[in-house]
Amino acid sequence: MKFKDLHYQDKPLLIGNVWDVPSIKAMEKLNFQAIGTSSSAIATLLGYKDGEEMAFSELEYIIKRIALTTTLPLSVDLESGYSRQPTTIASHIKRLAALGVVGINIEDSVVHGKRTLLNCTDFADTIAAIKEQLLKDSIDVFINVRTDAFILHQENAVEESIKRIQLYKSAGADGIFTPCIEKENDIKAVVHSTDLPINVMCMPNLPNFDTLTSLGVKRISMGNFLFEKMYGNLEQMAQTVLNQKSFKPIF
Numbered sequence: 011m012k013f014k015d016l017h018y019q020d021k022p023l024l025i026g027n028v029w030d031v032p033s034i035k036a037m038e039k040l041n042f043q044a045i046g047t048s049s050s051a052i053a054t055l056l057g058y059k060d061g062e063e064m065a066f067s068e069l070e071y072i073i074k075r076i077a078l079t080t081t082l083p084l085s086v087d088l089e090s091g092y093s094r095q096p097t098t099i100a101s102h103i104k105r106l107a108a109l110g111v112v113g114i115n116i117e118d119s120v121v122h123g124k125r126t127l128l129n130c131t132d133f134a135d136t137i138a139a140i141k142e143q144l145l146k147d148s149i150d151v152f153i154n155v156r157t158d159a160f161i162l163h164q165e166n167a168v169e170e171s172i173k174r175i176q177l178y179k180s181a182g183a184d185g186i187f188t189p190c191i192e193k194e195n196d197i198k199a200v201v202h203s204t205d206l207p208i209n210v211m212c213m214p215n216l217p218n219f220d221t222l223t224s225l226g227v228k229r230i231s232m233g234n235f236l237f238e239k240m241y242g243n244l245e246q247m248a249q250t251v252l253n254q255k256s257f258k259p260i261f
Contacts, residue, residue: 061121
């Protein structure tokens with residue numbers, strides 16, 4: 011089944027978010043249908059903050075190592091493209107596609123000190139230009155457009171998201187990602203605003219998977235939360251070793 015088709019199943023596509031080869035192997039053992047990178051987790055591994063602090067070449071190296079070790083469909087979190095120029099972003103996507111990547115996330119906000127939304131019309135034009143370039147070069151990559159009104163806690167997050175979704179669909183988006191959305195009514199409103207598959211992300215109050223299915227959600231992501239939980243457990247275990255002056259707690 012093609013990656014795009016996985017977004018139109020009866021149940022949502024649960025993405026196994028990864029950041030290195032061991033995390034991929036864990037997802038493979040658990041029979042995930044597809045995997046996606048977490049830009050935040052990869053940035054943390056390399057000593058950066060999230061928000062395009064690392065160079066695209068650094069991301070590309072990690073993706074190459076990941077792609078070489080799995081046959082699962084791989085989607086890459088491209089943040090806002092590691093450029094503001096559509097031709098450069100399209101070039102980045104083509105380089106990832108050459109590694110076997112079948113999908114990307116691209117977000118409509120940037121971090122300059124703090125995260126801010128990009129102008130939605132300008133960003134839609136960017137998406138359209140990227141899609142045009144990919145089509146010209148016969149590159150078939152699923153473009154999952156992330157819209158960040160909920161991440162930024164905007165008071166009119168539902169209305170702003172729907173406005174942006176309509177623009178991004180017209181520009182050629184294949185799917186829409188609305189991270190940090192949690193309320194059932196908000197999810198329902200966003201899902202009903204479009205026929206594009208809607209992607210939600212792990213959050214403390216996100217409804218369970220059965221409820222998300224009934225609401226029409228088509229894709230669920232883990233973000234960097236498993237990564238952060240794993241390293242939280244590492245710190246706790248290391249503290250236990252220090253407290254007990256023994257490695258027995260590990261075993």
